[in-house]
Amino acid sequence: PALAATKPSYIVYLGGVGVSPEEAHRTAAESHYDLLGSVLGDREKARDAIFYSYMRNINGFAAGLEPEEAAAVAEHPAVVSVFPNRGRRLH
Amino acid sequence: TTRSWQFMGLERADGEVPQWSAWEVARYGEDAIIGNLDSGVWPESLSFNDGELGPIPDNWKGICQNEHDKTFQCNSKLVGARYFNKGYAAAIGLPLNDTQKTPRDDNGHGTHTLATAGGSAVRGAAAFGYGNGTARGGSPRARVAAYRVCYPPVNGSDECYDADILAAFEAAIADGVHVISASVGADPNDYLEDAVAIGSLHAVKAGVTVVCSASNYGPDPGTVTNVAPWILTVAASTTDRAFPAHVVFNRTRAEGQSLSATWLRGRGFYLMISAADAAAPSRSPADAQVCSLGALDAEKVMGKIVVCVRGGSPRVEKGEAVSRAGGAGMILVNDEASGHDVIADPHVIPAVHISYADGLALLAYINSTKDARGFITKAKTVLGTTPSPVMASFSSQGPNTVNPEILKPDVTAPGVSVIAAWSGAAGPTGLPYDLRRVAFNTQTGTSMSCPHVSGVAGLIKTLHPDWSPAAIKSAIMTTATELDSELKPILNSSLSPATPFSYGAGHVFPHRALDPGLVYDITADDYLDFLCSLGYNATSLELFNEAPYRCPDDPLDPLDLNYPSITVYDLAEPAAVRRRVRNVGPPATYTATVVREPEGVQVTVTPATLAFESTGEVRDFWVKFAVRDAAPAVDYAFGAIVWSDGNHQVRSPLVVKTQG
DSSP states (O other), X not given: OTTTTXXXXXXXXXXXXXXXXHHHHHHHHHHHHHHHHHHHTOHHHHHHHEEEEEOSSEEEEEEEOOHHHHHHHHTSTXXXXXXXXXXXXXX | OOSHHHHTTSSOTTSOOOTTSHHHHTGGGTTOEEEEXXXXXXXXXXXXXXXXXXXXXXXXXXXXXXXXXXXXXXXXXXXXXXXXXXXXXXXXXXXXXXXGSSSBOSSSHHHHHHHHHHOOOEEEEEETTEEEEEEOOSSTTSEEEEEEOBOOOSTTOOSEEHHHHHHHHHHHHHHTOSEEEEOEEOOOOOGGGOHHHHHHHHHHHTTXXXXXXXXXXXXSTTOXXXXXXXXXXXXXXXXXXXXXXXXXXXTEEEEEEOOOSOOOOSSOOEEEEEGGGOBOTTSOHHHHHTTOTTOBOHHHHTTSEXXXXXXXXXXXXXXXXXXXXXXXXXEEEOOGGGTTOOOOOOOSSXXXXXXXXXXXXXXXXXXXXXXXXXXXXXXXXXXXXXSOSBBOTTSOOOSOSSOTTSOSSOEEEEOSSEEEEOOTTSOTTOOTTOOXXXXXXXXXXXXXXXXXXXXXXXXXXXXXXXOOHHHHHHHHHHTOBSBOTTSSBOBOTTSSBOOHHHHTTOBOOHHHHTSOSEEOOOOHHHHHHHHHHTTOOHHHHHHHHTSOOOOOSSOOOGGGXXXXXXXXXXXXXXXXXXXXXXXXXXXXXXXXXXEEOOTTEEEEEXXXXXXXXXXTOEEEEEEEEEEOTTSOOOSEEEEEEEEESSSXXXXXXXXXXXXX
16 A cells, blocks of 8 residues: 555556466466566566466456556566556446 | 346246246256455345355355454355455555455445345345335345455545456456356446456356446446446346325425435425525535535524435435434425436435426425425335336446447346345445444445346356356347337337337346347357457467467458347448357247338348257358438437247347448
């Protein structure tokens, strides 16, 4: 929350999970840190920014990022899309 | 819910369930597991009692996440509950408290929707004494699981955030739910930048049916949300139940709607005052007119019936404002835009909601005399009202602004004055000062219609466990009806004819949906080909597919996605749309009939008969559209085709937009 208070949050969608859920669980979070770390230039900073790693069916993560950081992540070849953590309403 | 299942033919008016009921045929949805992405659940509600159910299925992988709330317990009915709050925390930027670290519903909405989809039977359910009956979910013997993704808004923030919704989709798929119900909406967005679209695409790929609300942004055109073709998108309409109350004044009796639990005593008339004439010293007449809290002068309204105008504050808050100022009753009159769309709300004082036209007459009377007097009668429950169903004015409408080639919404279901279970942590109006606590409450919205369809999907899953999400969706759509209870076309709330932009394929018809005859099936690869046709690049789709994927060399025309409804966009030259049906019944020969041609368009089905020698056979056909030379160009026009073997009616709505 302290991070989020100063940064907007985004969802980075990487597609589906190609290995077994158990295998994915072990590896996905680390690969998310690697990917975001490569963009931010600091793996620990990436670890702090990511608050969800989706890794069972969906491959992706949610993180607090500056808009320019989100734009840079979107350029990564492994990324399908980057979009804001939008709000919704009950109907 | 009470009444809505009678309205859809699953039980008799006396509450008995006949042998031919869809519930009996589909074993009340046993073996199905329905997950609900919402504000959580009140586990102590009788709608989640597990008295009739055996042990939890071995293949269920969900959990009961109660580390911060040990009083929250799951059972054989409520088999799982989780909460996802990190996206919410990130958005509001504040530390969370323990009430936000539990799947316990402190709002009521999630309890209501989950009970509507899969709640157990509860006899003697009623809201404030109205609508008494046996409350059941659509799949009353299904197992249910709550995925809390919605929290109290902070400083006007939204309630549910995409990061949490995506986490909930992932958990629900992994836990092993069969149907996901999600009554949340936001403006439509590009599919791969929309958490509900992404989550539901993965769900459908895993064999999970996803049902979402169309949203409450109607009646303007193009307001429908959750429009991805792999989602079953649900609009809202009325049942045949109403809660009429009357305003009596100046030898006039105006009918409105109310669910007030209290009513005016005695036979004497009360002095009436327009709220606009009762502004508190520091407040404007505009504030007073809509009965904002604190805007009324107690000296002027004490003991009187106060007439408030809709808008500016929640409808149910106006009664509280009048009550605090000492008023005896409240009449809520519609503004011009709301017309005669009146809603039965659980007001905290004797109150009634009346139409704009009746409101004009009432205010004219009040302004004509210094001694205006009137009375509000107690509301009563009336069944068998006609016409019914009528489309709700708030229900979002097509066309689909992301993909005009896909008709949305897909179907309509009951979403007005729906009675279902409620949270013990919230008052029935949802307002913080409403200290009443009720086991059942009425709610109105596409949030309420969505879980009705989720419950029906659960029944189909029980009866046909091997059917794909697209087949289940097709069964619900092609058996839906465009006719009301008097076999007349379904109307809008303005009592003009509704169109498929309001109700999609029509009103759900559960019994027929269990035995649709033919289904329009769609595989995950079909959806990928469809996304290719929209211009998504193969690299993105390969990432989604988790395996090598190549867009077809001969690109699919988006019109040819094997959707149960058919939309042709910008028709100029003659066009043919391809469809593929699978026989899910016994051997039969089906004949196509164009039951209604869109105005100015000639429709031909080729071949006009399809012979199926066994169950599971698949046949292709084409629907050709040509603009009639003699006809003037029109905008959107609507029609329908039906395949029938004499026993089944497999209907597809046609929507055509001609060019020019």
